Ligand code: SF4
């Protein structure tokens with residue numbers, strides 16, 4: 001009978017472990033391919049600006065003179081276009097997300113002085 | 118004759134989180150006329166094509182909808198590929214079928230859950246969405262995103278699937294299929310569900326055709342029309358028939374969607390089995406020049422992507438006709454003469470997606 005049909009499923013769920021994760025105690029594991037957040041290995045960046053040109057959300061700003069690369073993570077839609085465009089392969093898409101924040105900010109990466117010489 | 122009165126339904130209504138407003142003209146408990154209005158979440162995505170170059174617009178097209186994201190990207194890319202004469206590699210076409218069919222399963226499970234929720238069957242809703250979660254997980258693993266997949270690009274797809282992943286896909290489908298069967302049998306057999314769906318909102322074959330309904334709405338009224346039969350992507354090489362039900366009521370629409378879930382599982386299996394070796398994308402140069410109509414079958418029905426290009430990297434026009442827009446006249450048709458209590462169910466049975474209707 002159909003009434004018992006759902007009852008069977010519900011009872012089974014009642015006596016098995018929860019389908020949801022116990023969040024603060026057990027964090028979800030991301031897959032290798034998950035697009036989480038952009039990281040720049042700034043020491044090998046040549047500030048060509050290709051990534052900022054390709055970015056559909058205009059999240060990246062590159063300043064060749066100051067040797068500075070900045071990303072507005074609140075604009076970034078983690079589409080991976082910048083990673084695909086980078087000629088030096090210094091951008092990577094990490095599979096972890098950036099932490100939530102109460103104020104918007106821009107992440108700045110500056111090339112260290114020694115490596116500039 | 119009793120006095121007529123107008124009851125506003127939406128734009129905020131518990132049955133669906135999306136903003137559609139209906140003015141229901143009532144005579145006692147019966148709806149005699151309906152005036153729908155949309156336009157609450159217009160985002161101007163079609164206009165954005167003048168500011169984003171045609172490659173970057175793929176990301177915009179994917180964001181037209183959060184459920185058929187994969188197929189919006191695919192529709193836009195197909196239009197550009199046809200204008201530019203890009204030959205997409207066979208393997209990429211099969212991978213697109215796999216991605217698109219997973220989206221269909223996920224969308225139909227979502228709808229089944231929402232439908233159960235609409236008639237107050239909480240446990241059924243939760244159990245359906247539990248299964249959907251596994252589909253989202255596998256989508257995340259193969260494309261990198263849970264909702265916006267960014268997997269399709271002009272000329273092919275972005276990620277390949279290796280042997281291990283293909284085996285995993287088949288294993289997960291084997292595991293999910295009996296579970297989906299179990300849940301769907303509740304929808305088909307349960308007395309409670311049948312009370313709410315059977316004979317409610319009958320759309321006759323003639324009405325379905327004359328109002329221009331698409332997708333499951335049309336097929337539930339006995340018209341065998343499925344855009345996948347136009348043989349885009351790799352559908353031409355796969356063996357399937359459009360799913361058709363005769364009755365045209367809410368139950369028939371529910372059954373069409375349930376049967377399509379199993380059809381999609383079968384299509385993924387076929388695609389995995391036939392997946393040819395080779396590259397997954399074709400490099401191309403230059404800008405598109407010309408225009409094209411791409412027609413695809415989304416979970417909600419036929420979507421049309423019209424693209425007009427002028428030889429520069431900015432397109433002239435992109436126009437999207439989404440399935441929900443085509444189904445609104447049919448909705449108005451079935452709402453006339455129904456009881457007020459059935460309105461939420463009927464609004465749901467067209468599987469409305471207002472955000473993509475308005476873009
Ligand atoms: S594309 Fe790569 S090398 Fe060029 S500026 Fe961006 S991160 Fe640096």
Ligand code: SF4
Nearest residue numbers: 055076077079080082
């Ligand atoms: S991932 Fe996409 S949106 Fe984010 S910075 Fe890179 S190109 Fe821009």
